[in-house]
Amino acid sequence: MPDNTNQPREYDAVLGGQNPPPVDGVVLGGLEGAKRSFANSDENYRVLALSQLINYRQEGWDLVIQALKDQSKRVQLAAYKLLRDIPELKVKQAILEFNPYRFFECVYTIDLNRNNAAIAIHPDGKTLVCCDAGGSSYEEPQSDGSIVGGTYIDFKKWDLNTGTNLRTIYKKFGTRINDSPKHLTFSSDAQTLAIGGSQHDSTIRTEIWNFNTEQLIHVISGQPLWESRKRNTITAIALSCDGKILANGNEAGNILVWDLETKQNIYTIKGHSKKITSLALNVDAKILASASLDETIKLWDLRTGNEIYTLVGHESVNGHPYAIVSLAISPNGQMLITSDNKLPICIKLWDLRTGKQVNTLFTHSGQLNFFAFSPDGKIFVNGGRVNIWNLQRQEFLAELRKCPATSVAISPDAQTIVTYIRKLIQVWRVP
Numbered sequence: 179m180p181d182n183t184n185q186p187r188e189y190d191a192v193l194g195g196q197n198p199p200p201v202d203g204v205v206l207g208g209l210e211g212a213k214r215s216f217a218n219s220d221e222n223y224r225v226l227a228l229s230q231l232i233n234y235r236q237e238g239w240d241l242v243i244q245a246l247k248d249q250s251k252r253v254q255l256a257a258y259k260l261l262r263d264i265p266e267l268k269v270k271q272a273i274l275e276f277n278p279y280r281f282f283e284c285v286y287t288i289d290l291n292r293n294n295a296a297i298a299i300h301p302d303g304k305t306l307v308c309c310d311a312g313g314s315s316y317e318e319p320q321s322d323g324s325i326v327g328g329t330y331i332d333f334k335k336w337d338l339n340t341g342t343n344l345r346t347i348y349k350k351f352g353t354r355i356n357d358s359p360k361h362l363t364f365s366s367d368a369q370t371l372a373i374g375g376s377q378h379d380s381t382i383r384t385e386i387w388n389f390n391t392e393q394l395i396h397v398i399s400g401q402p403l404w405e406s407r408k409r410n411t412i413t414a415i416a417l418s419c420d421g422k423i424l425a426n427g428n429e430a431g432n433i434l435v436w437d438l439e440t441k442q443n444i445y446t447i448k449g450h451s452k453k454i455t456s457l458a459l460n461v462d463a464k465i466l467a468s469a470s471l472d473e474t475i476k477l478w479d480l481r482t483g484n485e486i487y488t489l490v491g492h493e494s495v496n497g498h499p500y501a502i503v504s505l506a507i508s509p510n511g512q513m514l515i516t517s518d519n520k521l522p523i524c525i526k527l528w529d530l531r532t533g534k535q536v537n538t539l540f541t542h543s544g545q546l547n548f549f550a551f552s553p554d555g556k557i558f559v560n561g562g563r564v565n566i567w568n569l570q571r572q573e574f575l576a577e578l579r580k581c582p583a584t585s586v587a588i589s590p591d592a593q594t595i596v597t598y599i600r601k602l603i604q605v606w607r608v609p
Contacts, residue, residue, distance in 0.1 A: 209234050216241055221250040228253070232260045239264070243272045255281050258608070262593075279566045279576035281608050282595065286341040288603040291332065296362035296371065296585060297598050299338060301553070303590040306336045307368050307389060308603065311351060311359050327378055328352040329359065333371075333392060338594060341605065347392055351385060352377055361415045364389070366461075366509075366553075370421030374412040376403060382412060384426065386438055396438050398424075405430070416457035416466070423463045423480065427454025433468055435480065445483040449476055456504045456548075460511040465530070467514055469502035475516055477533070487533045489516075506549035506558070508569065515558065517546045525560065527572065537572050541565055547584065552592040559586050564597055578606055 212234070215227035228245055231238035245257035258278055261269050295310035311331040318326050328351050335345040351359050351373060359375030371387040380403050386396035403410055414427035424436040431450035436443055452471035459466055465486070466478040475489040505516040507530060514528040523546045525539040541560065550559045557575075558567050561583040566575040581604065583597035594607045 209238065212238070213241070216245070221248075221253050224248065224250065224253045225256045228256050228260055239266065239269055243269065246272060246276050251281070255608070277575050278593070278608050282566075282576060282578060282606045283609045284579075284581075284604045284606050285609055286605050288336065288341060288605075290598075290601045290603065293601060294360060294362060295598050295603075296364055297587045297596055297603060298364035298368035299587045299589050299594070299596065300368045301590060304338055305344070305368075306338045306587070306596060306603075306605070307364070308332075308334045308336075308598075309362050309364075309371055309373065309387075309389075310334070311362065311373070316350065326352070329375075331359070331373065333387075333389065338589065338596075338605070349387075349394075351375060352383055361412050363415050363417050365417045365421045366419045367421075370417060372415055372417045372424055374415050374426065376411065380404075382410065382426075384412075384415075384424065384436075386421070386424070388421075396441055398436060398441060401434070414454045414457045414468075416459050418459050418463035419461055420463070423459065425457050425459065425466055427457050427468060429453050431470060431472065433457065433466070433478075435466070435483070447478060447483055449478075449485055450474065455502060456506075458505055458507045458514075460507045460530070461509060462511070465507070465511070467505050467507055467530075469505045469516060473502065475502055475505060475514075477514075477530070489514075489528060489533055489535075504546060504548050504560075506551065508558075509551055509553060509555040513555075513569065515549050517549075517560065519546075527569075539567070539572065539574070548586065550586040550588055552588045553590050554592070557588065557592045559588060559595060561586055561597070562599075564595070566595070581606075 212227045212230035215223045216231060218224060228242055231241050242257050242260055245253050248254050258276055262273055290310045292310040295308055297308045299306055309331055311329060315329045316327055320326055331349050331351050333347045336343055359373045361374040363372050369390050371389050372384060374384045377383045377399060381399060382401040382403060384398040385394055388395050401410060409429040411429045412426050413429055416425045422438050424438055426434045431452050431454060433447040433454060434443055435445055450470040450472050454468055454470055456469040464480055466480050468476050477486040479486055502516050503519045505514060507514055512530055514530045515525060517523055517525050523541040527536040529536055546560050546562060548561055556570055558569050564578040564581050564583050564586060568575055581597055583599045585598040587596040594605060597604045
């Protein structure tokens with residue numbers, strides 16, 4: 179008997195039907211057909227409908243924007259992927275109000291050879307850069323019979339989109355034998371790298387590298403590890419955006435500020451009574467912020483070395499002191515963010531100009547040891563456990579699946595976050 183042409187076949191789209199469409203199915207019927215499928219209770223129909231609706235511009239876009247609030251996260255994500263590259267004003271506004279970080283996944287990982295590393299994303303948004311140290315050491319006999327040694331460091335570059343290795347070079351850092359440099363940091367433009375460690379002669383060595391030319395441009399050495407029974411070991415390091423000013427904090431609570439062009443110590447700040455835990459320079463290198471185990475946060479005028487003000491906002495509880503362990507200055511220079519080491523971790527936001535506290539945020543648990551900003555200052559990330567926040571709304575956005583990290587980098591469009599901990603780099607984005 180011939181087929182009944184009035185009855186739907188296996189892969190026909192049926193109005194009002196509840197069977198899910200085939201994986202490679204197509205929504206038929208123009209705009210009206212796409213609308214009907216979008217109204218279907220089955221998320222498979224709604225996802226397929228979105229790919230049709232996006233082609234009908236204003237009217238279709240309105241429905242795809244509506245899908246950003248769909249009850250199905252799968253539909254929300256599909257709508258976001260279709261809308262995010264459309265420059266239309268109302269679409270851009272809808273994307274700004276959407277939280278894609280809930281969907282972030284680790285899209286690839288990179289294994290490093292060494293335990294200490296600094297990571298950054300080039301302003302072009304295309305290149306991930308890294309310096310890792312501490313994997314192996316070397317010894318070199320000198321003409322006087324002595325032995326000078328140090329450790330190898332690797333400079334690496336990857337294609338941020340694919341994770342393809344673009345460049346790896348090997349350099350030497352003159353630390354004590356079998357002692358790797360502990361402090362590595364990039365300038366915000368990812369072009370200048372500062373590396374600090376201890377030398378074989380019990381002095382401190384800091385190297386400044388131009389990452390683009392792969393050349394060592396400055397060396398600061400000769401600072402003793404001990405002075406007046408106080409340990410001078412570097413505990414925090416900050417580099418100005420232009421790579422011209424370096425600040426080192428140490429175990430004794432002192433801060434040494436360096437002019438890297440002249441290699442001169444501009445001055446030494448002795449305003450803290452205990453170990454420096456974190457340092458930050460504002461964008462024009464006129465203000466330095468410092469945090470210490472003495473429970474204070476201090477702001478310094480880098481032009482004079484004078485203190486601007488002291489903040490005491492992370493109070494002791496039942497007589498138990500809580501140290502300020504991390505701080506950062508927003509890219510626009512208006513906001514200071516600090517954290518302590520009590521549980522739950524307390525994050526405080528300060529108006530940098532007035533020193534007034536703006537808000538207090540809490541993370542749930544776990545160590546918090548750094549902050550990182552998106553280049554536009556709208557998003558900031560804290561770690562160890564990596565939490566993502568909207569600074570403008572002062573709102574928690576997401577946690578990267580309990581991913582611990584000792585360093586984080588954010589792409590210029592804030593659509594990619596890179597984390598590092600213990601020889602492993604993870605790259606996160608909407609898949």
